[in-house]
Amino acid sequence: MRQRSLTYRRGIDLGIRLISGLAALFGVAMLGWILSIVILKGMPAINWQFFTELPAPPGMPGGGLANAILGTLLITLLAVLMGVPIGLAAGVWLAEFGQQSKTAEAVRFAANLLMGTPSIIIGVFVYVAIVMTTGHFSGISGAVALAIIMLPVVARTAEDMLALVPSALREAALALGVPRWKATLGIVFRSAKAGLLTGILLAVARVSGETAPLLFTSLNSPYWPESFNEPTANLTVTIFNYAMSPYEDWQTLAWGASLLIAASVLGTTVISRGLLWYRSK
Amino acid sequence: MQTKTHINLDPAFRWLTLASGLAVLLLVGSILYTLVMGAMPALKHFGFGFLTSQDWDPAFMEFGALSSVYGTLVSTAIGMLIAVPLSLVIALFLVEIAPPAVSRIVGGAIELLAAIPSIIYGMWGLFVFAPFMADYVQPWLASIAPGFALFQGPPMGIGMLSAGIILALMVLPFITSVTRDVFQMVPAVVKESAYGMGSTTWEVTRKVTIPYGIQGVVGACFLGLGRAIGETMAVTFVIGNRHEISASLFAAGNSIASTLANEFTEASDDLYLAALIELGLVLFGVTLVLQWAARWWLRRTARKLGAVR
Numbered sequence: 001m002r003q004r005s006l007t008y009r010r011g012i013d014l015g016i017r018l019i020s021g022l023a024a025l026f027g028v029a030m031l032g033w034i035l036s037i038v039i040l041k042g043m044p045a046i047n048w049q050f051f052t053e054l055p056a057p058p059g060m061p062g063g064g065l066a067n068a069i070l071g072t073l074l075i076t077l078l079a080v081l082m083g084v085p086i087g088l089a090a091g092v093w094l095a096e097f098g099q100q101s102k103t104a105e106a107v108r109f110a111a112n113l114l115m116g117t118p119s120i121i122i123g124v125f126v127y128v129a130i131v132m133t134t135g136h137f138s139g140i141s142g143a144v145a146l147a148i149i150m151l152p153v154v155a156r157t158a159e160d161m162l163a164l165v166p167s168a169l170r171e172a173a174l175a176l177g178v179p180r181w182k183a184t185l186g187i188v189f190r191s192a193k194a195g196l197l198t199g200i201l202l203a204v205a206r207v208s209g210e211t212a213p214l215l216f217t218s219l220n221s222p223y224w225p226e227s228f229n230e231p232t233a234n235l236t237v238t239i240f241n242y243a244m245s246p247y248e249d250w251q252t253l254a255w256g257a258s259l260l261i262a263a264s265v266l267g268t269t270v271i272s273r274g275l276l277w278y279r280s281k
Numbered sequence: 282m283q284t285k286t287h288i289n290l291d292p293a294f295r296w297l298t299l300a301s302g303l304a305v306l307l308l309v310g311s312i313l314y315t316l317v318m319g320a321m322p323a324l325k326h327f328g329f330g331f332l333t334s335q336d337w338d339p340a341f342m343e344f345g346a347l348s349s350v351y352g353t354l355v356s357t358a359i360g361m362l363i364a365v366p367l368s369l370v371i372a373l374f375l376v377e378i379a380p381p382a383v384s385r386i387v388g389g390a391i392e393l394l395a396a397i398p399s400i401i402y403g404m405w406g407l408f409v410f411a412p413f414m415a416d417y418v419q420p421w422l423a424s425i426a427p428g429f430a431l432f433q434g435p436p437m438g439i440g441m442l443s444a445g446i447i448l449a450l451m452v453l454p455f456i457t458s459v460t461r462d463v464f465q466m467v468p469a470v471v472k473e474s475a476y477g478m479g480s481t482t483w484e485v486t487r488k489v490t491i492p493y494g495i496q497g498v499v500g501a502c503f504l505g506l507g508r509a510i511g512e513t514m515a516v517t518f519v520i521g522n523r524h525e526i527s528a529s530l531f532a533a534g535n536s537i538a539s540t541l542a543n544e545f546t547e548a549s550d551d552l553y554l555a556a557l558i559e560l561g562l563v564l565f566g567v568t569l570v571l572q573w574a575a576r577w578w579l580r581r582t583a584r585k586l587g588a589v590r
Contacts, residue, residue: 009481013484018371020371021374024387028451030395033535034397034402038405057499086304089301090302090305092298092301096298098299098302103302106306107306118510118567120541121316121561122312124546125312126318127545129315132319152305181291209398209399210398211399212542216545240400240403243403265540266393268397269396274326280430
């Protein structure tokens, strides 16, 4: 082997250290750049009207996105109501009954595939399956799309969290004659509570910033959400529409909505991660 | 002592949870089925030529996927070319170089990049990053390589290159975090013995850590690729949305996902809609294959690493 001087080897080492440090700095700087832009451009749009009023036509002073904020909350809530129970149940089956069976492996595989499926494909699927069948865009179809995106995330996290619960706990309950469902829901769930909650929160955070699956399901609307059976206003599609519009006051509103979405998604993520980290200490 | 007779709810509980598990399985199947059925008119009408035709003219009912497929491939390739080396050195920094406190903070910040919604990247990309590219980066690239085919044309900011760079930022945290985990799996004893022989940090990394974890890193890249290829909103904002193929990376283009996002609600005709659904089917098929390959590869790697230990 060729001998190289120590100075040369140290020089190379120093160079690589420098490059990797700079790369890490670059990553952090990009995060800082994006977040500071969102805050700087979003703050001017945030005021009382932003949270209380309907959008105004371009050029008119005032106007807010109250309908879109409410719509996003309602669609997300509906998605949680559909996605979380099924996801949890699937997680329970994987951890408690399916375990290493062939069927369970297939379900896991499908959940992983579903997690890696682009969200716009879920949108296309829901469009063909629901919007085309019913003949109109609707808030409920948007919620279904979001629920489908949540489902595998909740199922896999739930499985992981339930698998962490020691078997002794289950066996102790079963030995006392507690039925399986009660042992699972009352005892296993209780000891995995924090983990399950974090998993659900992370799934909600991911879903509430989604735009692509809502583009052709919930669509958007300038009115208050009155029924889930019609196009429903929501923040993310509003950002898309307003950002692409030529009107400056609409673009300002889009920045305000971006700040709101970014703050709530990142806030939820940081809080649930913190919760997980705190529990694991 | 009198015993109460309980209704045994256990079978019901078991079946209910099983049904939920099977629902996941059923869902993947029905997505595939629905897309195939929805795309059927286009599949029949255009046949295999759909993938090789560049025409996209709703007025004359001419639809070909080539420019969308090309845009998806090129923007993803740019993204991966930037993200992979960057992720590797960042993971190296986090595992080998930074003190634990710094590593935790920087690692947290990088992971936060993954939590930023796609549409926020789009807003930043369209209003801040694209003008920045047009004012500084693109004129500079054109000046250092005059006449180079990739850097031709007016610096508009939006286009293939900007979309690729934003994709790089978006997949960077995924590749970094898997690579970091892989690097951490290298047994300390192995690294320490290399250090004990007088190796520098870079030598240990190049000759011990990377060969040990290379397969995991490849799996991580597959996962990142799967993300990048279906990324929609950020790309839609900056790619320019033009159904034409240009050699220059400065030129506007489109991707499968951006075409879907832009045109789906406008598709008034059945054939137009079916063509868009077929685009979706192509994208779904590609991500399925990528996912499958990544999982298979990662599992094989985990088994091998397990055998080593």
